[in-house]
Amino acid sequence: MSPKPLDYESLNENVKKVAYAVRGELYLRASELQKEGKKIIFTNVGNPHALGQKPLTFPRQVVALCQAPFLLDDPNVGLIFPADAIARAKHYLSMTSGGLGAYSDSRGLPGIRKEVADFIGRRDGYPSDPELIFLTDGASKGVMQILNTIIRNGNDGILVPVPQYPLYSAAISLYGGSLVPYFLEEEANWGIDFNSIRQSVAAARSKGITVRAMVIINPGNPTGQCLSEANIRELLKFCFHENLVLLADEVYQQNVYQDERPFISARKVEIIAKILFDMGPPISKEVQLISFHTVSKGYWGECGQRGGYFEMTNLPPKTVDEIYKVASISLSPNVPGQIFLGLMVNPLKPGDISYLKFATESKAILESLRKRAHIMTDGFNSCRNVVCNFTEGAMYSFPQIRLPLKAIEAAKKAGKAPDVFYCLKLLEATGISTVPGSGFGQKEGVFHLRTTILPAEEEMPAIMASFKKFNDAFMEQYEDYRGYSRM
Amino acid sequence: MSPKPLDYESLNENVKKVAYAVRGELYLRASELQKEGKKIIFTNVGNPHALGQKPLTFPRQVVALCQAPFLLDDPNVGLIFPADAIARAKHYLSMTSGGLGAYSDSRGLPGIRKEVADFIGRRDGYPSDPELIFLTDGASKGVMQILNTIIRNGNDGILVPVPQYPLYSAAISLYGGSLVPYFLEEEANWGIDFNSIRQSVAAARSKGITVRAMVIINPGNPTGQCLSEANIRELLKFCFHENLVLLADEVYQQNVYQDERPFISARKVEIIAKILFDMGPPISKEVQLISFHTVSKGYWGECGQRGGYFEMTNLPPKTVDEIYKVASISLSPNVPGQIFLGLMVNPLKPGDISYLKFATESKAILESLRKRAHIMTDGFNSCRNVVCNFTEGAMYSFPQIRLPLKAIEAAKKAGKAPDVFYCLKLLEATGISTVPGSGFGQKEGVFHLRTTILPAEEEMPAIMASFKKFNDAFMEQYEDYRGYSRM
Numbered sequence: 001m002s003p004k005p006l007d008y009e010s011l012n013e014n015v016k017k018v019a020y021a022v023r024g025e026l027y028l029r030a031s032e033l034q035k036e037g038k039k040i041i042f043t044n045v046g047n048p049h050a051l052g053q054k055p056l057t058f059p060r061q062v063v064a065l066c067q068a069p070f071l072l073d074d075p076n077v078g079l080i081f082p083a084d085a086i087a088r089a090k091h092y093l094s095m096t097s098g099g100l101g102a103y104s105d106s107r108g109l110p111g112i113r114k115e116v117a118d119f120i121g122r123r124d125g126y127p128s129d130p131e132l133i134f135l136t137d138g139a140s141k142g143v144m145q146i147l148n149t150i151i152r153n154g155n156d157g158i159l160v161p162v163p164q165y166p167l168y169s170a171a172i173s174l175y176g177g178s179l180v181p182y183f184l185e186e187e188a189n190w191g192i193d194f195n196s197i198r199q200s201v202a203a204a205r206s207k208g209i210t211v212r213a214m215v216i217i218n219p220g221n222p223t224g225q226c227l228s229e230a231n232i233r234e235l236l237k238f239c240f241h242e243n244l245v246l247l248a249d250e251v252y253q254q255n256v257y258q259d260e261r262p263f264i265s266a267r268k269v270e271i272i273a274k275i276l277f278d279m280g281p282p283i284s285k286e287v288q289l290i291s292f293h294t295v296s297k298g299y300w301g302e303c304g305q306r307g308g309y310f311e312m313t314n315l316p317p318k319t320v321d322e323i324y325k326v327a328s329i330s331l332s333p334n335v336p337g338q339i340f341l342g343l344m345v346n347p348l349k350p351g352d353i354s355y356l357k358f359a360t361e362s363k364a365i366l367e368s369l370r371k372r373a374h375i376m377t378d379g380f381n382s383c384r385n386v387v388c389n390f391t392e393g394a395m396y397s398f399p400q401i402r403l404p405l406k407a408i409e410a411a412k413k414a415g416k417a418p419d420v421f422y423c424l425k426l427l428e429a430t431g432i433s434t435v436p437g438s439g440f441g442q443k444e445g446v447f448h449l450r451t452t453i454l455p456a457e458e459e460m461p462a463i464m465a466s467f468k469k470f471n472d473a474f475m476e477q478y479e480d481y482r483g484y485s486r487m
Numbered sequence: 488m489s490p491k492p493l494d495y496e497s498l499n500e501n502v503k504k505v506a507y508a509v510r511g512e513l514y515l516r517a518s519e520l521q522k523e524g525k526k527i528i529f530t531n532v533g534n535p536h537a538l539g540q541k542p543l544t545f546p547r548q549v550v551a552l553c554q555a556p557f558l559l560d561d562p563n564v565g566l567i568f569p570a571d572a573i574a575r576a577k578h579y580l581s582m583t584s585g586g587l588g589a590y591s592d593s594r595g596l597p598g599i600r601k602e603v604a605d606f607i608g609r610r611d612g613y614p615s616d617p618e619l620i621f622l623t624d625g626a627s628k629g630v631m632q633i634l635n636t637i638i639r640n641g642n643d644g645i646l647v648p649v650p651q652y653p654l655y656s657a658a659i660s661l662y663g664g665s666l667v668p669y670f671l672e673e674e675a676n677w678g679i680d681f682n683s684i685r686q687s688v689a690a691a692r693s694k695g696i697t698v699r700a701m702v703i704i705n706p707g708n709p710t711g712q713c714l715s716e717a718n719i720r721e722l723l724k725f726c727f728h729e730n731l732v733l734l735a736d737e738v739y740q741q742n743v744y745q746d747e748r749p750f751i752s753a754r755k756v757e758i759i760a761k762i763l764f765d766m767g768p769p770i771s772k773e774v775q776l777i778s779f780h781t782v783s784k785g786y787w788g789e790c791g792q793r794g795g796y797f798e799m800t801n802l803p804p805k806t807v808d809e810i811y812k813v814a815s816i817s818l819s820p821n822v823p824g825q826i827f828l829g830l831m832v833n834p835l836k837p838g839d840i841s842y843l844k845f846a847t848e849s850k851a852i853l854e855s856l857r858k859r860a861h862i863m864t865d866g867f868n869s870c871r872n873v874v875c876n877f878t879e880g881a882m883y884s885f886p887q888i889r890l891p892l893k894a895i896e897a898a899k900k901a902g903k904a905p906d907v908f909y910c911l912k913l914l915e916a917t918g919i920s921t922v923p924g925s926g927f928g929q930k931e932g933v934f935h936l937r938t939t940i941l942p943a944e945e946e947m948p949a950i951m952a953s954f955k956k957f958n959d960a961f962m963e964q965y966e967d968y969r970g971y972s973r974m
Contacts, residue, residue, distance in 0.1 A: 002730065004730060004732070004775050005637060005699040005700060005730065005731065005732045005775065006636070006637065006732050006775045006777075006802050006803075006806050007803055007806065008803060008805040008806050008809065010699075011636055011637075011639075011806060011809060012635065012636055012637065012638060012639045013639065015635065015636050015809055015813055016809060018812055018813055018816070020812055020813075020815045020816055045590065045818070047585065047589050047590045048585075048588075048589075049585035049586055049588035049589040050584050050585035050589040050590070051585070052585075053585075055586065055588045057557065060554050060555045060557075061555055063554050063555075064551040064552070064554040064555035064558070065551070067547050067550050067551040067554060067823075068547045068548055068550075068551035070544065070547075071551070071567060074567050076563065076566040076567050077567065079563040079566065079567075080558060080561050080563050080564060080566075080567065096791075097537050098534065098535075098536035098537035098538070098539075098540075098791070099536055099542065099791070100789075100791050100792060101535075101536035101542045101788060101789045101790060101791050101792060102534050102535075102536040102537035102790055102791050103532065103534045103537070103783075103790040103791055104791060137624050137793065137817070137821060138817065138818065140816065140817040140818060141817050144816065144817065148499065148502070148661070149493070149498055149499055149502050150492060150493065150498075150499065151499060152498075152499045152500065167816060170813075170816045171816060174635070174813065174816070212492040212497075213492060243489060243491060243492065244492065245491070245492045245493050288491050288492065288493045290493075296590075301588060302587075302588045303588060303589055303590040303818070303819070304583075304585070304586070304587050304588050304589045304590055304591060304819065304821065304822035304823075305587060305588060305821060305822070305823065306624065306819075306820070306821035306822075315493050316493075316494055316495060318495040319493050319494065319495050319498060322495065322498060322502055322503060325502075325505055325507055326502055326505055326507075326657075326661065328507045329505070329507055329627065329631065329654060329657045329658060329661065330624070330625065330627040330628055330631065331532070331625065331627060331790070332790070332791065332793075333793070334624060334791065334792060334793035334821045334823070334824055335791035335792070335793075336554075336791075336792065336821070336823050337821055
């Protein structure tokens with residue numbers, strides 16, 4: 001009998017090709033162990049509230065009031081909500097027609113897109129146009145839509161950093177494009193190596209691939225590096241010369257843990273470059289650029305609310321119309337997530353009733369993340385055969401694990417990639433649920449794992465001690481005079 | 488100079504092919520008129536709260552408390568929230584790890600998937616498995632994911648009713664498949680004509696198309712008909728013989744305005760058929776079936792919250808794994824929307840403190856919709872050259888407009904499709920924003936418009952009077968002794 005349309009062999013091949021490690025074998029095994037009663041520390045995904053981070057109070061008050069607008073008429077509302085939360089809820093409700101239960105425009109509520117534009121304008125020093133800002137159910141949905149717009153067939157290539165966040169590889173597979181990898185330099189603190197990029201592009205072209213876009217993740221996921229202005233300028237120049245769209249994943253822009261390289265947006269660098277260098281007709285040297293942001297990261301960590309946006313720079317109106325049309329198919333991004341986004345880009349100001357509490361909460365989270373970045377990096381670097389760059393930004397640590405040949409052979413025997421083998425053993429021994437480096441890409445024969453820096457600060461020393469105990473025993477067990485995996 | 492990657496001519500051709508009328512020319516013109524200060528009645532999209540329907544109080548109380556869990560410790564919380572809302576908020580918070588701000592599993596929270604399974608089991612009389620239920624950001628996102636899983640290339644065909652909800656045509660274009668239309672019979676109250684379906688399939692096959700799936704919308708959008716059990720059984724038999732997946736869009740299952748044909752799910756019919764008729768090995772006569780539901784419709788109308796689910800029947804586990812993997816790319820559906828879904832499928836019971844209020848609110852909405860369905864159908868049928876089937880279910884009225892040849896010629900001169908021409912004139916004259924029938928598909932030379940039945944009941948008589956005034960004047964103006972569009 002012929003297979004049915006939804007039997008495995010009948011499915012869209014692109015769906016089958018998708019690999020998505022963040023919730024892959026390690027996550028599934030961790031979920032099983034949890035069901036069996038084992039305590040699991042889920043550091044596989046940047047999900048701060050799941051690891052105990054408390055939400056900021058003020059935005060939650062505002063959204064709660066927007067969900068229950070009848071409370072605004074309750075004489076007792078002032079007993080449990082501060083006046084500025086009440087005022088802000090009225091502000092957002094006035095932007096909707098029908099409250100949170102009504103579809104918004106498919107691009108999001110105009111009032112909130114205006115607040116996003118104001119935020120971008122303040123951040124970059126150059127005004128932004130709300131018509132070029134689309135709100136989305138988290139940044140990932142925006143990235144997926146844009147990749148679907150760019151990719152025409154298997155000969156369209158997208159430059160993606162390696163290691164990368166697997167959203168990119170997964171979405172490129174799903175839409176049938178070709179991932180063109182460029183390697184970040186671990187020895188240069190995961191910096192960009194332009195020679196490597198040029199080689200990748202040349203190699204892809206020789207295979208008949210039209211490279212059409214380049215992804216940067218700044219601050220880096222999983223690698224944690226922060227790009228300098230000079231680096232970004234160089235990237236834009238490259239994109240201009242090679243005729244690439246730059247997709248700037250800037251979701252970690254609030255998560256910076258060093259002071260030498262504060263976050264600078266690709267958009268700002270592009271605008272400055274245009275003003276300084278563009279001597280030809282106004283359109284000649286523009287780079288098409290789309291940047292992504294979210295309420296899931298920063299000190300907000302509101303992952304479950306699914307709020308995000310993308311902003312388009314130098315895109316022609318006809319293309320913006322097409323993107324709008326496709327966004328319309330699923331009607332509208334969720335409205336509560338839009339309000340979180342509004343609150344994030346238009347935060348409380350000194351003098352507001354709730355400001356002090358809001359500022360104290362935000363600062364405490366960010367300072368603690370900075371401390372945790374240090375505890376984790378130092379912890380990894382104290383372990384046998386582990387080396388780790390400092391987490392300059394984002395929420396991850398990506399240590400390299402130098403595996404003894406004996407461990408690599410044992411992994412082979414068990415039918416596992418060596419880093420998967422290591423991470424599974426780590427999980428079984430300690431409950432720490434990480435993602436093997438192979439899920440993000442790494443140089444042949446070099447092994448890593450990714451973990452978030454999100455476990456509670458007070459639990460961090462015990463977790464790192466538990467990691468060290470496991471690792472050092474593992475290295476002892478598999479010690480091999482013949483040598484180790486490559487660096 | 489060669490075009491840039493996001494210039495219109497460089498885009499994915501499938502993106503350009505997408506047509507989406509619900510927010511198309513009419514909607515854009517209506518938005519412009521609104522900006523200019525004209526009062527617009529947006530009946531282009533089934534968005535009840537935007538037209539004044541109040542949200543049900545109890546679910547909003549529960550979700551507000553989940554958003555602001557710190558209120559649960561506030562000694563004053565009992566002054567503005569009833570005890571059962573507090574208890575239910577704790578119930579849902581206990582299902583999360585990290586509250587609404589944490590990503591859930593990509594399939595949704597296990598506890599809520601269990602509540603959905605219990606609901607389906609009660610509804611159909613046959614138990615449902617939570618592992619085969621995935622929560623989504625509204626039903627549309629689920630439909631899109633499933634179509635993306637089925638469609639492999641341009642030779643894969645999906646049977647779609649005509650008139651149809653343009654989500655289907657748009658998503659099929661986007662994923663590069665072929666829409667295979669089957670016509671609903673307007674004269675038989677938009678019933679299914681199996682001869683027409685067989686002809687469509689044969690015609691598609693002769694063009695080299697592999698028909699892989701069939702969409703039904705029950706109750707119908709835009710056509711409002713309710714399918715009988717016998718009809719659905721026949722459809723399933725057809726799907727079995729033709730080896731098709733059945734995609735059952737059942738988002739209007741609460742919206743039924745007649746008593747002869749209460750809603751019956753395709754899943755229930757399939758299970759009964761299997762029990763009664765399956766004499767061969769247990770798997771032989773199964774039809775693969777996916778059904779969709781949402782919090783956006785019914786008496787909930789919580790469109791902006793983006794909550795929905797799909798349930799898979801007779802799918803092999805390997806395919807379910809693939810669907811899970813792809814759902815993981817965008818991490819998780821929004822968590823507040825999941826809680827609305829839980830509240831919808833597990834509503835208050837008689838005896839609960841808030842039950843009476845909840846039941847009163849729900850009943851009032853449903854009864855009013857039933858009345859409005861009548862007012863609207865009767866209103867249309869009182870107009871010159873307008874004929875309209877009764878809205879048995881869903882939220883729409885889809886009258887046929889018999890256009891005089893003179894009007895058709897005037898439309899041609901204006902460069903518009905005749906129904907677009909009529910709807911634009913209606914919009915300019917009355918502020919009523921409808922969608923031309925061509926956006927849903929209709930037989931060649933026959934014209935319709937779609938409007939929702941959602942304007943407030945008390946405004947309905949005035950709206951229908953305003954429609955009649957415009958229509959009858961229009962028919963007067965374009966009166967043509969030569970004749971009319973076909974019926």
